[in-house]
Amino acid sequence: MPVGSITRGTTNTNRLRRVDRWIAEQPALRHAADPFVVDLGFGASAVTTFELAARLIRSRPDVEVLGLEIDPARVRTAREQLDRTRAGDGHFPAGLPVTFGLGGFEVPTPDARRPAVIRAFNVLRQYDEAQVDEAWRRMSARLAPGGLVVEGTCDELGRVSSWVGVTAEGPRTFTISLRRSGLERPSIVAERLPKALIHRNVPGERIHELLATLDRAWRVHAPMSVYGGSQRWIAAVATLRHEGWPVIGGPRRSRLGELTLPWDAVAPV
Template sequence: MARQRPVGTITRGTTNPNRLRRCDRWIAGPQGWRLRRATTPPVVVDLGYGASPITAVELHDRLRRVRPDVEVVGIEIDPDRVAAGRPLERAGLTFRLGGFEVPLDGGTRPTVVRAFNVLRQYAEGDVADAWALVQARLAPDGLLVDGTCDEIGRRASWVAVDASGPLSLTISLRMGGLEQPSDVAERLPKSLIHRNVPGEPVHAFLTDLDDAWARSAPQSSWGARQRFLAMCDDVRRRWPLLDGPSRWRLGEVTVDWSAVAPTTR
């Protein structure tokens, strides 16, 4: 049987060490139960890791603190990028050619698929089909994390998607030097970035974050962290936030997808 052609297109491949630390911290933290619950070594895929395999190496380092037997597989559609990763393979870390079809041996189903800065380079209309391909491959309790961040990981956002559909939107920001939370707007996932306009729920959410950030300015006397905490405490009165102070302290806030999902048009 002929090998299936990888599904997707080659991305620009830009990456940097520690670029995805915010998302890794979230996978290892609030989503760590998915790894711990697995009855066999969980498989986590770094899909479209780019020109450097460093993000897959870092992901493996971080997740094996949660589950020492975790297996991380870096998947890239570019053969040269796969070849660049092969010298770094070790127990629990491998690299292979592929795309959104998520090719794994023996019908293995991944517990987490992290696809960062991949769909950003696609059309908005391509997102649903890409999600569906990955969703069909997920293990029970499996999760697709579709996200975007800036070049050094100071501003990031991601959508969590399970077999039933999107669950949440997370925004994670470096608090030092933060002017306003909506600075993340240009790093929204592809499913939302073109919806940041008046009349769309995600625009209303970012606007409310900015307003609450402004109202919380007096808390900055005790530091940006206290201001961020106050902002989130304000916003949770109007929006279905799914996390609490332990995550807000990290500059991270997660809202239920139903509250920010694009309007149909």
């Protein structure tokens, strides 16, 4: 039996563009001997699985994507969508390298093939915090050597997003990605933190300190808004780096509204 519980299945076109863009740049995909990717828990519509394949194929033309769902009805719907795509009906190429199957955190794959990347988005948000470590362990145990689980959540339109990068050795990175236009304060991401962190945004926890520091830097650099939200975000991230936060990546990633840190910088105390 598939391991896990059926989630609400909410999905939306272009909702996961931020995390997909990040995955496309990761060595786990770009340098994989077998660029096989699993989209775990794609929801009531398979559109974000199709989008994942369409985005990743630009980095790895030989990528293959398997969408997994614990709900058999959703798998049937996804396969119907795929049949229509194969027939040339839709916005995606007929030959897009996508398949669908039934499965949960055990990540069943044809011939026990090991994924280079597993994307599990807006899945654990509906679980208890105590269940996170076991889910991470199950998924990461299925990875190919050097593989990566990307687990996180986002708002309905994909403008506020955060995720954890998990390897077979455990969580390694934490990323925030925000739409800067109209952004009042970066700590809006508190509503969309991964399950491992969402209840930890309280005084004394590292994630609380990070968001408070980021909000302060965002306010300090308000005059940079005349040059655009990206320039203001770049300046805010540079301030965090100057204050000793171990920011991963340079201005190119900041320009996209991203901030990535080692997991240890935000891990629960």
